[in-house]
Amino acid sequence: MEREAMEFDVVVVGAGPAGLSAAIRLMQQAQQASKDITVCVVEKGSEVGAHILSGAVFEPRALNELLPNWRETGAPLSTPVTHDDIYLFSGAQSSRKLPGFAVPKTMHNSGNYIVSVANLCRWLAEQAEALGVEIFPGFAASELLLEDNVVKGILIGDMGLDRQGKPKDSFTPGMELRAKYTLFAEGCRGHLGKQLISHYQLDKEASPQHYAIGFKEIWDVPAANHHQGLVVHSAGWPLANDASGGGYLYHAESQQVVVGLIIDLNYSNPHLDPFAEFQRYKQHPVIKQYLADGKRVSYGARAIAKGGLNSLPKMSFNGGLLLGCDAGTLNFAKIKGNHTAMKSGMLAAETVFAALNSDDAGGRDLTEYATAVKQSWLYDELYRSRNFGPAMHKFGTFWGGVFNTIEQNWFGGKLPFTLTDNSRDHAQLKLASTTTRIIYPKPDNILSFDRPTSVYLSNTNHEEEQPCHLKLTDPTIPVQVNLAKYDEPAQRYCPAGVYEIVEDDKQQPRLQINAQNCIHCKTCDIKDPSQNITWVTPEGGGGPNYPNM
Template sequence: MERESMEFDVVIVGAGPAGLTAACRLMQKANKAGLKPSVCVVEKGAEVGAHILSGALLDPRSLSELFPDWHERGAPVNTQVGNEHFYMLSSEQGGLELPPLLVPRSLHNKGSYIVSLGKLCRWLARQAEELGVAIFPGFAAAGALFDKQGAVCGVLTGDMGVAADGSARAGHMPGMELHAKYTLFAEGSRGHIGKSLIDRFALDRRRDLQHYAIGFKELWRLDSKRYQPGLVVHGGGWPLGNNGGGFFLYHGDDGLASVGLIVDLNYQNPHLDPFQEFQRLKQHPLLARHLWGGERLSWGARALTKGGLNSLPQMVLPGALLLGCDAGTLNGARIKGIHTAMKSGLLAADALVPALAEGRRGDKLTVFDTHMKNSWLHTELKQARHFVPALHKFGPWAGGAINWLSQNLLGGRLPFALHDRTPDHAALKPAAACPAIAYPKPDGVLSFDRMSSVHLANTGHDEDQPCHLRLADPRLPVRDNLPRFNEPAQRYCPAGVYEVIKTNGKPVFQINAANCVHCKTCDIKDPAQNITWVPPEGGSGPNYSGM
């Protein structure tokens, strides 16, 4: 097919914190060097911030490196963390608060801010455009382009106006080839191109396999009597028990609060339903006392990459870099990934500008590795490298004690190495070997059903387009997953995309692709790795407001 093409010095995939920070710093440094590079950012969301979801607590360190005058520039970073509490819940009613001395030092948040990452990304996008960056929202990067030497040389955007049967609809527009001297992939967790590049170039060789969690978030307008700006509540235990994960509650700007649950995707019981776990969490008195009398405004779900330094793939490949959660720079010990993603973007720009000044293209930016290893980012991830494996191996209590020892007394070191080399999808046990879980019906006050939640995500897909959730073997869900695991896709998907229905008395695996909120959990957790998430038509998916 004949396709139009455009030439750029740098193409950046993803208008999240890593991609936008790289774009801004690149233009800052290039302008100082007398260069005028052409830089574009492609974003699959309908607008910048549409697909952004995070708790979110911001360590402003990277933001201050990028824009020391961020406050004067009007960055939406206003509410500093005040009172902090950490709880371990033991049941649907009980639990205890840990005194600050017993909380790992990495989980203290003094100096951080409660923010909306979507708003921050929209602000970063404006700064990037003022610096001369072209930003193209509503265009999904479908795949990487390669030159004759096998180096990445840009991306192909997805076709628009393709019917479900593959035919061209009215207004059909073929995707464009965006050619670049260098391409930065900052797609977020489980980026589909990043995943393919890691496999193609064996970037994760000699590393622990990557680990993931699914994170839920709801935005609430609180009763004014319950609103405490700057309050931060973290915790673990019930309802997840020994399954990894934890909850958060942040009182942010303008009477709003974020409440959420993170569920590690290495859980074993296929009956577990992460969406339902989040809904029943809010019934606990600890959280209910904040939410009573409030109004739920928005809901969302997103995978997060949490393996840390042990699982971090090589970030450098010919003609390209992997940044942020596309690689896995989140610091699990601090439950923070914004400042680390932004720092990866800063380091990318530091590596790119000399290459552009020398007229190079398509080579490996190996100086990035040097910058990375000499940076505070590497130091921070190294100090946190045992945190996630300890929780995976020993659970929240014993693992938490090990992490307290490591973080508070040993500076992130341990006298032994901790690894978790079992991929998340391989952790499931047969359904018959696990207890069933009875979830309460939603009350419509604190807990809600799945479809009303998906409605709040403002997700939208043209029904007449090819399904973006591809099955390698369409028969496998009913043939293998249903008898062995009671087809867990019915539960691990937070948006009701996957169902097993009866047709003529026989089970049929049904995909409701229009519900998809692009969380990527199916791509991660399917026990047979039979589901591949690819981007639908650009502009599709959720449109998170204020998240």
């Protein structure tokens, strides 16, 4: 098929914090050097911010460097953190508030802001466009343009295919976006980033990446329950045994609170239902006191790359770079990745611009990017937190927390050894027959809810007549292997009810995939014990439409 092509100096895949920061920094340098360059950002969401979901307590360090006048130009950072409460939940009704000395320094949030990262990205997009960046929302980067083992750009997915992949009357072929350098900033478990890591073996010297699933809801609450600027974190209940993670509740502006639960995807009990655990979490008295008589207005979920420094792949290859959570730059000891993603984008932009400014024809492996990262505060921050995840995995929530408090508060993250965890999250499930079945309470529709009504609040929509974007390598595995061994955990780990075991007309079980429900969290691509599911991009514009997550 003959396709139209557009040429740019740089194509950026993903309009999140990393991608937009890279685009802005590229154009800032071009203006300072009076050099004309062309930069394009491609975003699969229907608009910038539509697919952005983050807690979020935001550390402004990178923003201060990128746009020092952000206060004067209207950045949506209006809720400074006023107080941190850290709890250990030992049961459904019990809790212990931790004194300051028992809290790792990484969990102190003085100087940070409670923000909507979706709205922050919308504002960053405005700054980028004002500098001359072209932003294309609603277009999914579906394939790599690989020529002679060099990334030459990306292919925008075709629009208007039916379920069998045949053109409909509305068919529009995808366009080639070609570039001297392509920057991949797709977020956690990026579809193309995953291919690049595999193709170039970028992770051969790194520990396996580790992941969590993070849930988030926004609630309108009564004024008496609202304490603007208060940050609440918790560990412990409802997670038990081999499941780890933690909860959060942030008091934002306009009498809203955001509440969520993060669950590490190395859990071992296949009966565990992350969505149902989140619904239970909201029933704890510490959390319930703030949500009482409130109204839930938004819901979403997203995978989180939490391996940190030990799991960072090589971030450069012929013709491009990996940025932000596509590489895994999140600092899980802080539960923050937006400032590190932005810094990675800025460093990438400086590396690429230096190459372009030297009349580089493009396509080479910009290994100097690794040097720039290693010489920056980004690397120093990840280095100091390198033991956080492995300690939690090896020692559990309590003793892992003790270890991290000692390392951060007494040694500044510089103990003379490095802990590692070389296990793979998907390989940790035990057989269903050897584990305890978990019975979850029914939703009360006051604090806890079911999946269908939750997905409705995410404003998720896909064109139904299109190829399924959740690909099974072997369609027999879900029943013959996953159901037989693990009671098909996809029924539970998916936060949107995409996967169901139903009976066919012969009363035999089969896996039904409700792809139109998918909120693009990527958990299935990560946690499937047989690694049989591959998430690929649906038509551009499909998926959730988060207003201010």
